[in-house]
Amino acid sequence: MAKYECSQHMHDFLHELPKCEHHVHLEGTLGPDLLFPLAKRNNITLPDNFPKTPEALQIRYDQFADLEDFLGFYYIGMGVLITEEDFFELAWMYFNKAKKDGLHHAEVFFDPQGHLERGIDMDVVVGGFNRACEKAEAELGITTKLIMCLLRHLPVNNCMDTIELAKPHFAKGTIHGLGLDSSEKPFPPHLFIECYAKVAEHFPNVGLTAHAGEEGGPDFIINSLDKLNVTRIDHGVNSYKDDALLARLAENQTLLSLCPLSNVKLQVVKDVSELPIQKWLDANVPFSINSDDPAYFGGYILDNYIVVHTRFGFDLKTWVKIAKNGVHGSWITDARKKEILDAIDAVYLKYQPLLE
Numbered sequence: 170m171a172k173y174e175c176s177q178h179m180h181d182f183l184h185e186l187p188k189c190e191h192h193v194h195l196e197g198t199l200g201p202d203l204l205f206p207l208a209k210r211n212n213i214t215l216p217d218n219f220p221k222t223p224e225a226l227q228i229r230y231d232q233f234a235d236l237e238d239f240l241g242f243y244y245i246g247m248g249v250l251i252t253e254e255d256f257f258e259l260a261w262m263y264f265n266k267a268k269k270d271g272l273h274h275a276e277v278f279f280d281p282q283g284h285l286e287r288g289i290d291m292d293v294v295v296g297g298f299n300r301a302c303e304k305a306e307a308e309l310g311i312t313t314k315l316i317m318c319l320l321r322h323l324p325v326n327n328c329m330d331t332i333e334l335a336k337p338h339f340a341k342g343t344i345h346g347l348g349l350d351s352s353e354k355p356f357p358p359h360l361f362i363e364c365y366a367k368v369a370e371h372f373p374n375v376g377l378t379a380h381a382g383e384e385g386g387p388d389f390i391i392n393s394l395d396k397l398n399v400t401r402i403d404h405g406v407n408s409y410k411d412d413a414l415l416a417r418l419a420e421n422q423t424l425l426s427l428c429p430l431s432n433v434k435l436q437v438v439k440d441v442s443e444l445p446i447q448k449w450l451d452a453n454v455p456f457s458i459n460s461d462d463p464a465y466f467g468g469y470i471l472d473n474y475i476v477v478h479t480r481f482g483f484d485l486k487t488w489v490k491i492a493k494n495g496v497h498g499s500w501i502t503d504a505r506k507k508e509i510l511d512a513i514d515a516v517y518l519k520y521q522p523l524l525e
């Protein structure tokens with residue numbers, strides 16, 4: 170395991186470096202400290218075998234065996250969200266936390282099917298999350314996009330019904346993107362062709378992405394590109410196993426939204442140093458660094474940047490390239506891209522005399 174120092178100056182640089190997050194599940198920002206009070210406030214009875222205190226729950230969160238094991242806790246956790254205010258508060262807390270980490274732009278996932286099946290209205294979920302997005306733009310200067318994920322372990326007709334319910338939000342732009350998450354290996358991308366085709370047909374401006382290559386092989390990534398027409402891949406770790414795929418990702422500048430701490434917690438790799446980050450850089454495959462489910466995996470966006478630095482020891486220019494690739498891969502206007510790119514250059518110029 171390579172270990173590099175993260176000096177105080179380097180820490181400050183990574184902190185100030187303007188960051189874009191493309192892979193955070195809003196429900197994954199719900200930690201043990203909020204879960205128990207919300208369960209009490211909303212009269213939710215947690216399962217009998219569920220840990221009884223935030224401390225005991227945190228200990229369990231430190232021992233996920235794999236994605237499936239984590240997802241069991243994730244779906245129970247989101248079950249304490251009931252009112253519009255709950256959804257608003259959760260997202261607002263995330264935006265404040267991420268702002269302190271140097272976040273400038275966030276494209277955030279949510280899982281409506283995990284709420285619809287409990288009798289919560291689509292408009293309650295989107296209403297609360299969207300109110301937090303608007304407040305983050307107005308008060309924190311963070312630009313935001315909401316991405317609706319389909320739960321791939323649910324039947325396709327349930328996914329199609331969810332798209333139908335989301336149509337007014339796609340039309341208004343309150344939902345900007347479509348994603349695909351949950352248990353990967355048993356549910357390959359081709360199952361969802363109809364869902365992605367429907368959204369693309371009715372809403373050509375909606376961004377398309379999918380979790381692929383977290384536990385699934387490179388074929389899951391290739392099929393997400395070929396059959397779902399996604400322009401971004403969430404995780405994409407296993408792309409490193411296929412050189413032709415790497416060349417294709419580089420050629421099209423398809424962004425991988427990497428989640429280093431998540432990959433360790435879900436046993437995708439034993440240590441962040443095992444991630445093929447140098448290979449992606451050498452192959453010119455763009456990636457961003459993200460937190461996935463920060464309340465479950467022990468770190469928000471800055472923690473993920475720092476752990477990558479301690480394992481790879483990149484120089485300033487490499488960090489600037491990583492940050493700029495995140496801007497180029499964002500679903501924002503050219504004017505907004507320029508603002509963030511200029512802010513990255515300013516931070517580089519500030520730290521260059523200290524670190525080069």
Ligand code: ADE
Nearest residue numbers: 194350351352380461462
């Ligand atoms: N839902 C929340 N986090 C996820 C992840 N890392 N992979 C798949 N589905 C998820």
Ligand code: ZN
Nearest residue numbers: 192350380461
């Ligand atoms: Zn994810």
